[in-house]
Amino acid sequence: MEDVKVFNQCLEAVFFFDKIGMITKQNKAAVKELGESLDEKTLNIACVFPNVFSLHDNQLCFSNQNSQKTESDSTYCETFAYRWNKTCFPVRLKVILPEDEREGVCFAINVSEEKNALKKVKSAKDELNKAINVKNEFLANITHE
DSSP: OHHHHHHHHOSSEEEEEOTTOBEEEEOHHHHHHHSSOTTTOOOBHHHHOTTTEEEETTEEEEOOTTEEEEOSSEEEEEEEEEOTTSOEEEEEEEEEOOTTOOOEEEEEEEOHHHHHHHHHHHHHHHHHHHHHHHHHHHHHHHHHO
16 A cells, blocks of 8 residues: 555656556556546557657567666667647656566656746846847947947
8 A cells, every 4th residue: 555655645756567568557647647447448559758768569669769778677768658639748758668578667757847848947037148249339339340
């Protein structure tokens, strides 16, 4: 019982899936991010993370071509998660695939707000650089005259 409580209090979306990719468990954060629970719709992990997983001949295939870091049993990457309604959002993903081909686990953190904040910072820097250039040009014209 305590494990379920901890599982559902986790801030990142957590998905457990079997060897053919069917999602067997997801926590409350996953339900919140994707919009529906498995009770309403059964889905394959390849539908949520199509840039990382695919299905071929009813076998789950994992592509770590976008991986940033790989450890003995896990891989980290940035990709997109697709909601049940086919909209998507950027995530930082950790995938754990045990060698004995039991249940796999994905931990996903929505990084939309982080990406938006970085865009705003870049935009502010660009505006600041433009203002500095205008000021420098103005001062150059004044000192030249």
